[in-house]
Amino acid sequence: xxxxxxxxxxxxxxxxxxxxxxxxxxxxxxxxxxxxxxxxxxxxxxxxxxxxxxxxxxxxxxxxxxxxxxxxxxxxxxxxxxxxxxxxxxxxxxxxxxxxxxxxxxxxxxxxxxxxxxxxxxxxxxxxxxxxxxxxxxxxxxxxxxxxxxxxxxxxxxxxxxxxxxxxxxxxxxxxxxxxxxxxxxxxxxxxxxxxxxxxxxxxxxxxxxxxxxxxxxxxxxxxxxxxxxxxxxxxxxxxxxxxxxxxxxxxxxxxxxxxxxxxxxxxxxxxxxxxxxxxxxxxxxxxxxxxxxxxxxxxxxxxxxxxxxxxxxxxxxxxxxxxxxxxxxxxxxxxxxxxxxxxxxxxxxxxxxxxxxxxxxxxxxxxxxxxxxxxxxxxxxxxxxxxxxxxxxxxxxxxxxxxxxxxxxxxxxxxxxxxxxxxxxxxxxxxxxxxxxxxxxxxxxxxxxxxxxxxxxxxxxxxxxxxxxxxxxxxxxxxxxxxxxxxxxxxxxxxxxxxxxxxxxxxxxxxxxxxxxxxx
Numbered sequence: 436x437x438x439x440x441x442x443x444x445x446x447x448x449x450x451x452x453x454x455x456x457x458x459x460x461x462x463x464x465x466x467x468x469x470x471x472x473x474x475x476x477x478x479x480x481x482x483x484x485x486x487x488x489x490x491x492x493x494x495x496x497x498x499x500x501x502x503x504x505x506x507x508x509x510x511x512x513x514x515x516x517x518x519x520x521x522x523x524x525x526x527x528x529x530x531x532x533x534x535x536x537x538x539x540x541x542x543x544x545x546x547x548x549x550x551x552x553x554x555x556x557x558x559x560x561x562x563x564x565x566x567x568x569x570x571x572x573x574x575x576x577x578x579x580x581x582x583x584x585x586x587x588x589x590x591x592x593x594x595x596x597x598x599x600x601x602x603x604x605x606x607x608x609x610x611x612x613x614x615x616x617x618x619x620x621x622x623x624x625x626x627x628x629x630x631x632x633x634x635x636x637x638x639x640x641x642x643x644x645x646x647x648x649x650x651x652x653x654x655x656x657x658x659x660x661x662x663x664x665x666x667x668x669x670x671x672x673x674x675x676x677x678x679x680x681x682x683x684x685x686x687x688x689x690x691x692x693x694x695x696x697x698x699x700x701x702x703x704x705x706x707x708x709x710x711x712x713x714x715x716x717x718x719x720x721x722x723x724x725x726x727x728x729x730x731x732x733x734x735x736x737x738x739x740x741x742x743x744x745x746x747x748x749x750x751x752x753x754x755x756x757x758x759x760x761x762x763x764x765x766x767x768x769x770x771x772x773x774x775x776x777x778x779x780x781x782x783x784x785x786x787x788x789x790x791x792x793x794x795x796x797x798x799x800x801x802x803x804x805x806x807x808x809x810x811x812x813x814x815x816x817x818x819x820x821x822x823x824x825x826x827x828x829x830x831x832x833x834x835x836x837x838x839x840x841x842x843x844x845x846x847x848x849x850x851x852x853x854x855x856x857x858x859x860x861x862x863x864x865x866x867x868x869x870x871x872x873x874x875x876x877x878x879x880x881x882x883x884x885x886x887x888x889x890x891x892x893x894x895x896x897x898x899x900x901x902x903x904x905x906x907x908x909x910x911x912x913x914x915x916x917x918x919x920x921x922x923x924x925x926x927x928x929x930x931x932x933x934x935x936x937x938x939x940x941x942x943x944x945x946x947x948x949x950x951x952x953x954x955x956x
Contacts, residue, residue, distance in 0.1 A: 461488075465488070470664050471661045472663075473690055479525055484662070489536065492505050501559070515592075516532040522651065532583055533592075534582070543579065545578060547670070549581065550679050552925075554830075556819060557817070562582025578669065585826075600815050611625070614859050644828075646875075648830045649682050656670075656679070657686075670694045693889075694889045696890070697927045698924055703880045706832065706834055707842075710843060714850035717776055718852070722740065724785065763792075771799075771802075779923060828874075833874060835868055889912055890917060896923065
């Protein structure tokens, strides 16, 4: 459920037409035009063969997290790729995609594009944070590392933006847990207002929202492939990035060189099935955390971890905990817990946060929630939450059957009892039900015709994209599954030698690991 405040609308910026201009470089700017390369769709030649102006990255970093990730890095460079707002109208308005590059140090094969998921996460920030591990691997000598912010996200312009920082802070305190008819009506009105504000507050308005989906992101990625001078694509997609990779392979099978899909989203699942499967995944990870916590000692959770957790968090519904001039809400405590369950490396922070909450304090849990929502210390948020909603609302089928919604809510509570807020299952329509543009996403089992075998990596203890989703995706794409036995969300290029060696070998010489390969930390 999207729970958002009703706020004043923002007048949209005036739409304007832009063109690709090539010429002499300004000081500090390096002009390159290695494309077009490979297949170029008719009518898109000027985009596929455009000149790229590379420069230092400080002007691209607009949030605290992006400034930390790449704003002052001297070993990376950035550019803007121009693409059509609407691929059905390539001669009309254009938008730009933010792109970051770390250049290969040896005999280069080509570029390696990465996407960290979300949807809504910054590929530029993710690539910059990977440079240290990347340069130590053999990949550092063979591929330029390329991170891009998908359309409407991060440094890409225009960005989808719905709520201001203060409005987002207020929304975190607005729980929307009331499932009475009056409570449902209020929540739906807030969600309707949010959808309206997203359209009004984003340049190009509904036209931008209509072209925010994965359908359009993969077309942007193909333009980027060509403009970088690569005849075929090499790509690593994490989490939602596996959906991008899958749809790219379906749309441009002839342009696929090597794709790693790590932490798979199962495209054959509908929204309800995916929600319940994810609930089971987080419950399993919570159980593992609780076991670890009790073994460590000084654990706020008792033998019945679900009951202990609810006993700690449910009082926040009526009385949030003051943290300086802010408050820790029930929603924040849940968000913080979900954030920490993404990786066992964050378990000690969750343990500390729950101990603090037991003592009436909320500093660590609020900080974990801020990390998840990408809020900096000055109260500024990135676009990740608004972009997540914008992509989801055009990618996935709208759910308007309230009986079905109640059934999914029941299954969710049964699958993840630690997240049960104590209220009856509700059926409020989310913001997508009021979205001003139609769904454009593909549904069902992907078509593997013409796609070379890919590498799918799935982690047994992944809470967000459960292991079975990776097993299913590998079968659907007639591709190779690599299993990692661990407790985290995604794993490639994160220091697990067995996984990294298999992935690097595949990307460099396109040799897949043996069928049935399993790795452990």
